[in-house]
Amino acid sequence: MFSASLYRERRTKLGALMSKGIILLPGNIESSMSYAANHYPFRQDSTFLYYFGLKRPGLVGLIDLDQGTELLFGDDIDIEDLVWTGPVASLATEAFEVGVSHVRRLRDLKGYLDTARSTGTPIYFLPPYRPEHTLQLHEWLEIPIKEIPASVSVLLIKAIVSMRSIKGEEEVAEIIKGVNITNTMQLAALKYSREGMTEAQMGGKLQGLAIAGGGNLAFPTIFTVNGQILHNHYGDNKLTKGRLVICDCGAAAPSDYSGDLTRTFPVDKTFTPLQKEVYQIVLQAQETAAAALKPGILYKDIHLLACAELVKGLQGLGLMRGDINESVAEGAHTLFFQCGLGHMLGLDTHDMENLGEPYVGYTDTLIKSTQFGLKFLRLARTLETGFVVTVEPGLYFIPELMDEWRAAKKLEQFINYDKLDAFRNFGGIRIEEDFLVTSTGRKLLGDPLPKTVNEIENLRLCP
Ligand code: GLY
Ligand code: MN
Ligand code: MN
Numbered sequence: 121m122f123s124a125s126l127y128r129e130r131r132t133k134l135g136a137l138m139s140k141g142i143i144l145l146p147g148n149i150e151s152s153m154s155y156a157a158n159h160y161p162f163r164q165d166s167t168f169l170y171y172f173g174l175k176r177p178g179l180v181g182l183i184d185l186d187q188g189t190e191l192l193f194g195d196d197i198d199i200e201d202l203v204w205t206g207p208v209a210s211l212a213t214e215a216f217e218v219g220v221s222h223v224r225r226l227r228d229l230k231g232y233l234d235t236a237r238s239t240g241t242p243i244y245f246l247p248p249y250r251p252e253h254t255l256q257l258h259e260w261l262e263i264p265i266k267e268i269p270a271s272v273s274v275l276l277i278k279a280i281v282s283m284r285s286i287k288g289e290e291e292v293a294e295i296i297k298g299v300n301i302t303n304t305m306q307l308a309a310l311k312y313s314r315e316g317m318t319e320a321q322m323g324g325k326l327q328g329l330a331i332a333g334g335g336n337l338a339f340p341t342i343f344t345v346n347g348q349i350l351h352n353h354y355g356d357n358k359l360t361k362g363r364l365v366i367c368d369c370g371a372a373a374p375s376d377y378s379g380d381l382t383r384t385f386p387v388d389k390t391f392t393p394l395q396k397e398v399y400q401i402v403l404q405a406q407e408t409a410a411a412a413l414k415p416g417i418l419y420k421d422i423h424l425l426a427c428a429e430l431v432k433g434l435q436g437l438g439l440m441r442g443d444i445n446e447s448v449a450e451g452a453h454t455l456f457f458q459c460g461l462g463h464m465l466g467l468d469t470h471d472m473e474n475l476g477e478p479y480v481g482y483t484d485t486l487i488k489s490t491q492f493g494l495k496f497l498r499l500a501r502t503l504e505t506g507f508v509v510t511v512e513p514g515l516y517f518i519p520e521l522m523d524e525w526r527a528a529k530k531l532e533q534f535i536n537y538d539k540l541d542a543f544r545n546f547g548g549i550r551i552e553e554d555f556l557v558t559s560t561g562r563k564l565l566g567d568p569l570p571k572t573v574n575e576i577e578n579l580r581l582c583p
Contacts, residue, residue, distance in 0.1 A: 121173045124219035135185050137279035141242035145181040166467035173218040191222040193229045233260050244273035249474040277475045286506035294377035299566030301333030301371035302379030309367040310579045319343050323354030330371040338378035339469045342368035347548030348516040359387045364547045378469045382552030389580045401433025405513040406551045413562035420500035423461040426513045427453045442534045451493050452534035460497030462510035507557040514550030517543040
């Protein structure tokens with residue numbers, strides 16, 4: 121938790137951006153797994169955390185700009201709850217720690233909102249991303265469920281995105297904690313993954329390290345020998361000789377700020393010559409893209425720069441041919457790099473994705489492309505000092521996609537289809553790091569982690 125004054129400053133700034141009405145920011149409630157009392161680990165809503173800092177379930181933050189008050193609605197535990205939970209600080213005590221002096225019971229929220237609605241006060245809220253949010257909004261505001269998506273406040277979304285996009289020093293310090301816990305996970309995977317293990321055996325150890333770091337996984341780990349499947353969560357495949365492993369994992373620090381790193385390594389102690397060659401192509405693209413990060417540049421242009429580097433490398437490998445810029449413009453590289461280069465990172469791994477990509481990654485005038493590949497680019501807009509972003513190019517050899525394109529002779533002026541057979545069982549390679557955009561360029565967040573072929577092989581060769 122940060123200081124009470126920081127939360128107060130954030131709420132005041134949000135209030136100034138909105139100017140009037142009521143800002144309704146519900147926190148999350150417990151979510152049940154298999155029976156009511158069996159909960160998933162509690163995860164507070166990120167926007168609620170940003171403005172109200174408290175992790176307890178069942179709170180609602182409200183900023184009443186017309187009355188000039190900030191309130192927290194929620195309930196204290198009673199003696200029967202205490203039997204199960206032990207003593208819990210009163211809501212008033214916790215509210216004081218985040219600079220809120222007005223606390224009400226949750227059951228008073230509806231009446232408060234009814235009064236506001238009866239006087240025509242606008243009530244602003246964000247898009248719900250859990251079914252219970254939709255039901256709460258329906259109950260509190262008497263909006264038909266079907267009308268809720270169209271009733272969210274774009275003004276509020278834009279105001280919050282403008283604030284959460286620029287990370288303060290205290291937030292960057294927390295992201296670094298998340299990245300450094302993620303580093304310990306990556307180092308464990310690099311050192312201790314061995315032939316014969318299942319993906320889940322290592323994935324489980326990585327989750328243990330995230331929890332030991334004081335937080336938890338920020339997202340389900342991707343630890344797989346099928347790295348060509350972009351979001352393939354670990355399972356019971358065995359690590360077998362000759363395969364590559366993609367390890368894409370992230371710890372959330374105790375504050376919930378996230379790390380997000382990917383390394384790719386051989387099950388064996390060393391890469392094969394072909395694996396090494398493809399790895400160098402991805403590394404070159406990753407380093408070129410990272411070096412181009414600076415305020416004022418479109419992230420979309422950095423994505424395209426990385427694509428051009430990948431095409432250059434694939435031409436060297438004999439898989440592609442023709443003009444590099446034309447190949448990228450036509451999307452020929454998307455046979456091997458189907459997704460976007462990266463995303464914002466913060467309290468969420470895909471930061472603020474619940475607020476809507478058109479506002480987080482794009483603008484009113486920069487609209488998302490519908491072209492295969494570009495349509496998966498989460499972030500395109502101009503970078504600003506204080507943004508935290510990932511850079512994560514990859515090459516993914518998906519047999520089904522290669523077969524489909526080959527049968528259709530798709531973009532065959534750019535692709536040497538007869539050379540693809542050697543790659544049917546290659547898998548995928550991704551390299552991912554997290555960067556702060558600074559006034560002069562960029563800063564790698566967290567301690568440096570082995571990344572070159574030599575650095576990775578040196579770790580794999582450890583007994
Ligand atoms: N870990 C998911 C991603 O890198 O976007
Ligand atoms: Mn990522
Ligand atoms: Mn990742």
